Amino acid sequence: MKIPPVKGTRDFYPPQMAVRNWIIDGWKRVSRRNGFEEYDGPIFEYLKMYQVKSGDEIVEQLFNMTDRGGRDLAIRPEITPTLARMVNQQINSLARPIKWFSVPRLCRAERPQKGRLREFFQWNIDIIGVDSVLADAEVIFATVDFLREVGLGPSDVKVKISSRKLLGVFLSGIGVGQEKLDGIYAVLDKKGKLPADTFEELLKEQVPDKDAAGKILDFMRVDSIPEVEKLIEADSNERIAWNEVKNVLAYLEMMGVGEYCVYDPSIVRGLAYYTGIVFEVHDIVGELRAICGGGRYDNLLKDFGGPMVSATGMGMGDCVLEILLREKSLLGDSISTREIEYFVAFADNVFGSHVYRLAGELRRRGFSASFSYKPESGLSKQLKEASAQNAKKCVIIGQEFLEGRKLVIKDMGTSEQEVVGYDDFLVSLERGG
């Protein structure tokens, strides 16, 4: 019986695994150099954990199960609730700021489509316990730090920054009731994703008042900083929220990634829990869904039964990122799946025992080494195997060994070879080369 892979999952054969590791290694390296510590949690949690923040529709997109004790569990679709739970549990003993990162494997029972599978990896970074927008800037910087490192420049991707707080006080200011905010956020979030007239109709459903709807459209349209400046009154709540946006942009400019970043009022983010700065990274062409998104969520720890501690963070999935990297030819096919430093070959199989002995010596010293499993192979075949295994050098044991205990070291890149004494070779290894 042939059993196919499950819908929306991926098999990682060595070449794909190399790509996955390349991406994840980059995420981890950048996290660490930005001062984040790694954490992880269980891959399943109580189902309830994911019902706190969101409604039952979310639960439909969860893989859930009941264990033999009758507990309702779910495979994690995101790691932020786990983070909140873990931080809450030790909130009094954790040194602030808490800067944590994780690369969890997540599952969502959605219908797969471009850039979206049912099992994926997501880089998460969060800073907890810092009210200042410096933390938001740090999160965005680390995000850009990674994108820059993998070769995505300001002409490839844009960080679009906005503020849920600014939008909130603006909407309140024009008379929108608090209870309508979430509905409006959901519509505004679609601004860039829908044709202009469709969007305006949706907006009218939420905001029947033509005057107010017009003001909202104006607000969403103005993305030039001097223009926004003119619209915002001094000493208002709007001014406070707007200054946060300006400060984030200023910090990012100082940190040297200003080129990547713009204010974009159309960034809203779908979910209700954002409370301040929000941002998304998009490809310039705009063909793909968001590469990543994040923002400030000051109420989350409290919502999960903890104290009121501010937090800001970012999540980046591997699927869209990989598509973009491929489109930009930044992945290459050259990510190697195997690193062999020395392939040990014999010119005549009477030297076989020396081959195995030397390979063992090499490995004991921490070098990667391999050899042919076919004692009847000629040297030609063995060199072919060495090439296939991507070996950097070949050590050939032949007549020279019999005559003067010497080895032939062949560089597989340049084809140059030299004859060295067996013991000298081992000594040179100790020196690291």
Added chain:
RNA sequence: GUGAAAGUAGCUCAGCUGGUCAGAGCACCGGAUUGUGGAUCCGGGGGUCGCGGGUUCAAAUCCCGUCUUUCACCCCA
């Protein structure tokens, strides 16, 4: 969850108005090559044509169902 398109060898695909239609290239394995790899040439293995049912004398080919993939919608943590 809704809609559309597609599924033939490990991969990319040809064949598809039913009747040598089970094929090509690449990949893989072996040989040419008993002390020198990547190239070239030659040879080989590998597919119940996604699966199930139907129509027919005859189905990879037509019809239905199903699964999977892709794309769009819903949703986006």
